Structures are given as C-alpha cells and as structure tokens.
Amino acid sequence: MRYTAEEIMEVYRMLSEEQLDIRSVTLSVNTLFAIAGNLEATLKRLESLGGTLERFVKAVDEVSGKYGIRIVTKRVAVSPIQFFLESLSEEDGLEIAEFLDGLAQEYKIDYVSGYSAFADRGFTNGALRVIKTFADALNSTRRLTVMINAASTVAGLNFEAIKLYVDEVFRMPPTSSSRATIMANVPPDSPFVPSAHHGLGMPEATINVAVSGPGVIESAIKRSKPKTLRELHDVIKRAAFKVTRLGELIGRKVAERMGIDFTTVDLSLAPSPAVGDSVAGIIEAMGISRMGGHGSLAALAVLMDAVKKGGAMATSAVGGLSGAFIPVSEDSVMAERALEGYVDFYTLIALSAVCNTGVDMVAVSKSQGKEKVVGLIADVLALGITLNKTLGVRVIPVDSPPGSYVDLGGLLGRVVVMKLKDVDVSGFVSLAGYVPSTLKRLELG
Amino acid sequence: MIVVVGADKPGIVAGIASKLAENNANIIDISQTVVRGIFAMVMVVDISQCKVSLAELRRQLQEKGKELGVEVQAYHEEVFRYMERV
Numbered sequence: 001m002r003y004t005a006e007e008i009m010e011v012y013r014m015l016s017e018e019q020l021d022i023r024s025v026t027l028s029v030n031t032l033f034a035i036a037g038n039l040e041a042t043l044k045r046l047e048s049l050g051g052t053l054e055r056f057v058k059a060v061d062e063v064s065g066k067y068g069i070r071i072v073t074k075r076v077a078v079s080p081i082q083f084f085l086e087s088l089s090e091e092d093g094l095e096i097a098e099f100l101d102g103l104a105q106e107y108k109i110d111y112v113s114g115y116s117a118f119a120d121r122g123f124t125n126g127a128l129r130v131i132k133t134f135a136d137a138l139n140s141t142r143r144l145t146v147m148i149n150a151a152s153t154v155a156g157l158n159f160e161a162i163k164l165y166v167d168e169v170f171r172m173p174p175t176s177s178s179r180a181t182i183m184a185n186v187p188p189d190s191p192f193v194p195s196a197h198h199g200l201g202m203p204e205a206t207i208n209v210a211v212s213g214p215g216v217i218e219s220a221i222k223r224s225k226p227k228t229l230r231e232l233h234d235v236i237k238r239a240a241f242k243v244t245r246l247g248e249l250i251g252r253k254v255a256e257r258m259g260i261d262f263t264t265v266d267l268s269l270a271p272s273p274a275v276g277d278s279v280a281g282i283i284e285a286m287g288i289s290r291m292g293g294h295g296s297l298a299a300l301a302v303l304m305d306a307v308k309k310g311g312a313m314a315t316s317a318v319g320g321l322s323g324a325f326i327p328v329s330e331d332s333v334m335a336e337r338a339l340e341g342y343v344d345f346y347t348l349i350a351l352s353a354v355c356n357t358g359v360d361m362v363a364v365s366k367s368q369g370k371e372k373v374v375g376l377i378a379d380v381l382a383l384g385i386t387l388n389k390t391l392g393v394r395v396i397p398v399d400s401p402p403g404s405y406v407d408l409g410g411l412l413g414r415v416v417v418m419k420l421k422d423v424d425v426s427g428f429v430s431l432a433g434y435v436p437s438t439l440k441r442l443e444l445g
Numbered sequence: 446m447i448v449v450v451g452a453d454k455p456g457i458v459a460g461i462a463s464k465l466a467e468n469n470a471n472i473i474d475i476s477q478t479v480v481r482g483i484f485a486m487v488m489v490v491d492i493s494q495c496k497v498s499l500a501e502l503r504r505q506l507q508e509k510g511k512e513l514g515v516e517v518q519a520y521h522e523e524v525f526r527y528m529e530r531v
Binding site for chain 1: 448450476477478480485487489498499500503516518519520521522523524525527528529531
C-alpha cells in the first residue's frame, strides 16, 4: 500500500473526529461590468451572474462528493458596491442589495459579500451612500454582508467613518449586525465574510478557500504532549501543513472544474461553536488553563507563527487574513471564558497584536452608549495601522445588559454581551476628521 | 480509499467487498489495524471501472455500514497524497 495504515487513519481521524473541513469555498467575481449609470440596466447586467453561480455551485458539490470532504459554506464575493453607488442613489443601492441577496438565495449560496466601501481617509459620494444605507440593506436581506474599510497603513484612520458606522449598527438587530464589519487594511482576496469582496487587481474570477481545523491542532498537541516549546511549535506546524493542504486540494479542483484561476488559501484557523473546534481550546491545550490567563498572548503568538510556517509550505499562494480567528461567539471556549470574565475587551485587543481578527462577534449593551464603541473600534484600527496588519471589529449592539448573552444559533453561536469600561471618552471620540498615516507609511517609500 | 471502523465481527469484510463488487469496484489492497481498541479496516479500491460515482459508492457503502454496525468512510486517494506527502 502506498500509505501506511497510520497515515490513512490520521487523515480519517482529522476528517471524521476532529472537525476538519473546508469552512468556505469563495468565488470572487468581478461585477464592475454591470455599472451602467441607471438601476434598471445595472440589474439587467447583473443577471448574467446567474450562470456563473450555477457552475460554481455544481463544481463545489461535485468536488465535495468526489473527495468526501465537507464544504461547510459556499460564498460569493462581488466588487465593492461603492463603485456602483458613485453614480446611483441610496435607494438604488438597496435595490442592488436585495437583488444580490435574491441571487444568493436562488442558487443556494450561503453568503454574498461586497456591500462594501473604502473610506480610510474620507468619503467619496459612493462610500458615503454605502455607509448610510448598509443598515437598511442588511435589515432587508439575509445573505448579504458588509465591510467598511475605515483605516489603512497608507491612508490613515477615518474617525468619521467609525462614527457613522456605529450609528448604523446601533439600529440593526443581531441577525444583521453580525453580517457587518469595520476594518483596517482589508485584503483584496479574503474568503471569509464579512471581509470578502472582489478586490482591485484581481482577475475576472478566482477561487479563495478558507479551511477550518482548530480541532486537529488541539488534538495533535494533546496526543504528542510536547516537553519543549520547539516540540510544541513543530507539532502545530506539521498539523497546520496538513490542514492547509486540504484547502489547496479543494481550491484547485473547484477552480479546475470552473476553468478559472485558483488564487489563494487563507491559512486562518477558523473555529466554530462545535465542541472540539476552538482556537481558545488550542491555547488551553498548550497549558493555559483558562483562555485569557497571563501567557495567552505568548501562546497565541507561538500558535500563529507555527501555523504560518506550516501553512506557507502547504499552498502555492497564501491569501486573505491568514492568522487565527478569535471570535468570541463562534468559539465555544472563548464564549465560556468571556462569560466567566477571563476574556474581556482588553484581552481581545492585546491578542489582536498577534492574530488577525481584532474584536470579533462580541455584543455590547446599547445602554453603554455609542461613544465607547467608537473608542473601542478606534483602538483596534489604530493597532492595525500601527502594526501594518489587517484587523477588524464586528460588534453586535443589543438591549441586554453586560454579562448576558444572545444565542444566534448555527455557526454564529452564543454572543456574549461584554462590558465596556465605564469611562467617559466623549472628548476624544468627538474630535473631527482622520488620523494621519503613521511612520509605518514612510517605510513603504 | 475506504476506511471501515467498528467492532470486529464476522461478515464485515464480506459485506463491504460484495457491495464493491456489485458496483464493479476492484479491491487492490486490504489491511486491518486497531485504533484505540476498535477494529479498523482500510481498503484501497480501484474505481476506474466503477459503475457509479464515488459520492454514490460512498452512500451505498455507508448504508451497508449501518446494517453491519460499522462506520464507513470513502476518500479519494488524492486527499492522502495532498495531506500525507510533501
């Protein structure tokens, strides 16, 4: 036999017992061809996407069936809606939102991502129209997602965009606000929602793949019981290699069937609320008995470095966010530790320095006001432009008090309402304008 | 590549093999191993002349597995080539 029984059983165990799967195959497709100056003509042109989506769904289902690999979601990333709304109205934006959502529903695409805008330093008319309409766009759809890039190393950090963003998310129910994010340095090829959009510089259509796999890493650590940090690093690196290879295989095969480019695998370890599929669980397997305890950041840094080194070997092209996700609700152990008080906002902000999520899937109580949320987002985005990395914030304003939780079900899990510090920050967050780009900018020339 | 996991008892190999034969899938290699005290059988099967797709073959084998009280998984060889070879 070309493979030993141990090798075969290892793959079997990863796929059947350790929750290894493909989190998403994301078709990233150019839709700018549909810009037509009026709504009717735009929608008419967008209709041609249907054929592409049909081929995509068929290709993903065939590949999943042939290889016996679970592909949890199919997603489509479209060109940022901002470009459409430069010459169309806010009402037109909402019509396009519903049209895209309808297409996704018709073809059984889990998410269509790209009701997005770039406002790192200021607003074009199109960006402003996106920001002013995204709450209504999400409230009237189920599969559409929103990303506002409000900061970049090159352009700075736009406080005005944060304020407008917070105004919008405060008028959205959790089912909508969980589909929106505000980011720094968003990459053009993310397979994850809500950050996914068909970025500038991409070919007409590409496939980007997101893998799962926290359970594989956690089990590998528990089985090998490493005695030194180098052994620990090596165990993670080897497991990450295998996880990423699966993404490479599936991405290549789906792209081949569609006759388009396979662009990237996102190395990110994406948790899910399922037991044994938790990034916090990995940190605890490394010997931090409760995620959030001192040493958690160092442990996450070791994990991240090993994942990147193993993953880089496994794929011909790395893309997307490629870090570790530490969403609170989508990770059952994180949610538990947040409820217990071991993980608070400053823990998440500190961890953001070595991973790529920022503050993700955390609820805030509306009773604590908008200003503190603006301050929280500014903290994370400032970290993004200072460290020159991708970070984002996905907050879910709710009526419930801090310390409680809201169950969104499915992949989204239990959203914990975390307490914001009871400190008045209105003087700082009411300052107008944008933060100029940092010295990091000058390193780029 | 077919993996069968479950309690060892008579008839498992025969049950799976007959289902493969029905579909014209040819067993190339077969080995047995024990994982955490549980019987596991690994088969390498040539499906180039198989009457049905791998997805359908997997469905039929899993149905048979249920009758036999074992778990059956079927993966394409490329999965192992990608994950177990640099």
